[in-house]
Amino acid sequence: MSAVEIDQVTKSFDTVTAVDRLSLSVPEGSVYGFIGPNGSGKSTTMRMIANIFYPDSGTIRVFGQERSGTRSGQIGYLPEERGLYRKMRVRPLLEFYGELRGGRKVGAEVDAWLDRLGLSNRASDKVETLSKGMSQKVQFIACVVPEPQLLILDEPFTGLDPVSADSIRGAILEMRKRGCTIILSTHDMGVAESLCDSILMIFRGKKVLDGTLDAIQSSYGSDTIRVEVEGGLASLENLPGIERIKDLGQVQELRMAGGCDPQRVLQTLVSRTRVITFSVVKPSLHDIFVRIAGPQPEEMAVA
Amino acid sequence: MLRTLLIAKRDYLQMVQSKAYVVGLILLPLLFGGGFFVLPLANRGGPKDLRVAVLDGTGVAGAAVIQSAQEMNRRARSDTTFGSPSAPRYSFEEVKPESDLAAQLLSLSDRVRSGELSVVVEISPEALQPPSHPKGPLARYYSNSGGIVDQQNFWVPAAVNNGLRRVRLTQLGVDPARVPGVLDDIGVVSMDLVSKNPATGNVVQGRKKSPIQTGAVPFFLVFLLYIIAIFGSAPNLGAVAQDKMQRVYEMLLSSASSFELMMGKVLAAVGASLTSSTVYIIGGLLALAGMATFGLAPLHLIPWFFVYVIADVFMLASLGVALGSACATPQDAQQFAFLLILPLMIPMFVLAPVMQQPNGGLAVVMSFIPPFTPIVMLLRQSMPAGVPWWQPWVSLVGIAVWATATIWVAARIFRIGILSQGKTPQIGELAKWVLRD
Numbered sequence: 223m224s225a226v227e228i229d230q231v232t233k234s235f236d237t238v239t240a241v242d243r244l245s246l247s248v249p250e251g252s253v254y255g256f257i258g259p260n261g262s263g264k265s266t267t268m269r270m271i272a273n274i275f276y277p278d279s280g281t282i283r284v285f286g287q288e289r290s291g292t293r294s295g296q297i298g299y300l301p302e303e304r305g306l307y308r309k310m311r312v313r314p315l316l317e318f319y320g321e322l323r324g325g326r327k328v329g330a331e332v333d334a335w336l337d338r339l340g341l342s343n344r345a346s347d348k349v350e351t352l353s354k355g356m357s358q359k360v361q362f363i364a365c366v367v368p369e370p371q372l373l374i375l376d377e378p379f380t381g382l383d384p385v386s387a388d389s390i391r392g393a394i395l396e397m398r399k400r401g402c403t404i405i406l407s408t409h410d411m412g413v414a415e416s417l418c419d420s421i422l423m424i425f426r427g428k429k430v431l432d433g434t435l436d437a438i439q440s441s442y443g444s445d446t447i448r449v450e451v452e453g454g455l456a457s458l459e460n461l462p463g464i465e466r467i468k469d470l471g472q473v474q475e476l477r478m479a480g481g482c483d484p485q486r487v488l489q490t491l492v493s494r495t496r497v498i499t500f501s502v503v504k505p506s507l508h509d510i511f512v513r514i515a516g517p518q519p520e521e522m523a524v525a
Numbered sequence: 526m527l528r529t530l531l532i533a534k535r536d537y538l539q540m541v542q543s544k545a546y547v548v549g550l551i552l553l554p555l556l557f558g559g560g561f562f563v564l565p566l567a568n569r570g571g572p573k574d575l576r577v578a579v580l581d582g583t584g585v586a587g588a589a590v591i592q593s594a595q596e597m598n599r600r601a602r603s604d605t606t607f608g609s610p611s612a613p614r615y616s617f618e619e620v621k622p623e624s625d626l627a628a629q630l631l632s633l634s635d636r637v638r639s640g641e642l643s644v645v646v647e648i649s650p651e652a653l654q655p656p657s658h659p660k661g662p663l664a665r666y667y668s669n670s671g672g673i674v675d676q677q678n679f680w681v682p683a684a685v686n687n688g689l690r691r692v693r694l695t696q697l698g699v700d701p702a703r704v705p706g707v708l709d710d711i712g713v714v715s716m717d718l719v720s721k722n723p724a725t726g727n728v729v730q731g732r733k734k735s736p737i738q739t740g741a742v743p744f745f746l747v748f749l750l751y752i753i754a755i756f757g758s759a760p761n762l763g764a765v766a767q768d769k770m771q772r773v774y775e776m777l778l779s780s781a782s783s784f785e786l787m788m789g790k791v792l793a794a795v796g797a798s799l800t801s802s803t804v805y806i807i808g809g810l811l812a813l814a815g816m817a818t819f820g821l822a823p824l825h826l827i828p829w830f831f832v833y834v835i836a837d838v839f840m841l842a843s844l845g846v847a848l849g850s851a852c853a854t855p856q857d858a859q860q861f862a863f864l865l866i867l868p869l870m871i872p873m874f875v876l877a878p879v880m881q882q883p884n885g886g887l888a889v890v891m892s893f894i895p896p897f898t899p900i901v902m903l904l905r906q907s908m909p910a911g912v913p914w915w916q917p918w919v920s921l922v923g924i925a926v927w928a929t930a931t932i933w934v935a936a937r938i939f940r941i942g943i944l945s946q947g948k949t950p951q952i953g954e955l956a957k958w959v960l961r962d
Contacts, residue, residue, distance in 0.1 A: 269775075272779040273779065274775065274778045274779055274944070275944075295780075297779065298779075299776060299779035300776070301772070301775040301776055301779075303772040303775060304772060305768075305771045305772025305773040305774070305775070305776070306771075306773065306776075307535075307539075307768070307773055308771060309539065310539070318531065318535050319776070319777075319780070321531055322528055322531050322532070322777070322780045322781060323779075323780040325527060325528075361776070364776065365776065365779075374779075
């Protein structure tokens, strides 16, 4: 069953179409990642699922129910732009958010989460005294207490140090284990690859990718050669059948044009220089993202 | 509803626990009652003695005028309510007119400027036998004091007239000293109208009006309502803009609708205003009881006072929350402050005519214009004449309709404003938000 079903949803702001006839289905109990460039419509889509914005057309169903204007304790939402009542103390603040969403007392759950994320000793402090990372953890707790069935996290790892990011990642995986469906957006392709069961890419309001990482990569085929050669980038100029070269420093990634034979590329390289490593791989999510969203400055067009 | 109450509870507690609220709660009565404390302090050690020059153009009335003034001054100084005489002691000098009267008046005025004299009283030669159409005033006084409350107004005209009457009687062959009380004033008391008790049918004598009842009590009630309505609604402008700037609302909006959020804030403002109202009303009643003047308390108006506080704060706070939500920064919010204060300011400009004629056309019309109703109707109700019983109730219907319309407009601004970004919109743009689907 799908936790979220979006069908032909469009949302415009004045003359700008933020989301354009978007359809998607989020499997229940999965971690579903939204990727896409800034301004592509990720946050708008999340806000529509959270019922903060309403679609101009199309339907959104959450756990089979179309929601229009009603709030539900089933959904926890962490917005991209973080903000908490700075003058409130941590524990009363979390109890307020939890009771507002769940309609019941949540003191025990708040204590458990504060303990889980190492904030028990700051429970009586005012929010304004917390570091940015701590504030983000507090805001994360605010959207998981009481435990939601659907958790929407807009850029949950932004601004977090690796230790804090790991604790939030662990919490997300634990939530999934308990059966919670998680939708998160990220600009970190590593996070999307490692954490998400399914990935959706939105570009200019439209869906351009949707599926598991494996399925997405397979749809592009093994069109990438990763090489390490003596002479580096200079040895790779004018290779036959190569349309782009991405310089990663010690290693370069070559994207093959359709019909290109990697054996022929290898032969040409061996005839030019000493080849240290040569492998034919599926394109990374990062590479796929860049191919869709536009060339990056470090890329060099050779075709 | 539960979510609205939760938001209201949080905002209310934050409001009443803030330093600004507590300081304001304490400061207001100090500012309001400050004059009563400052006056005795300023007069500590007794008022300064003052010297008065009487320039008598009649040639015979100067001494009589001075005698009358001295008698009045003696009576005034016998009042020791505050422990010592509150009136200054006057001393007098009679001045004969000189040929160059203008130069003489200039010289006397210079003595007032230098502080040697406080008042110069000039009596015209015609004052004893005034012509039917005098060319100008028959008596004047010159002083450096003045303003709305001029102490000289209270005694100079009476002293001059009394002195002149004394001379006229003497000229008619009557020695005023032989007719006790011939020149004494008698007290004339202002009373409420005589009425009939509808239950018993008995005629009920009108009560004596007091200046406190007719002036101080209505003014106090209206001023209190005015201050509480401003303090209850205006801070929402900046506070909502501040929270919006700190990105507080988006997460809340996933749990509560924009209408619930707005109404929670409005209810919190109403709650805080009722709290301060209760403190002040109880404090006022205790103060009156302490001064053994509890009878002056308009107990029948207290429920109406609370109704008007709720109505005013409801209407203004919802607008304040909505306008604050549209602003990018708390500083931007200040530009809308006049919109909130206007419905309170306009009735304050008509306080004087309404107090003079509480059932006149202006007063009645103003009291039925919903944004002005709380202040004007309360003022009319608190005057001794009162208002027809049905008028406050009918005005409540107007308030209810107006408040509903205000909340509708506010909610439509709030739902867009709370998530808007970029520069603060102008009033025209806000109007478009209201009409947008």
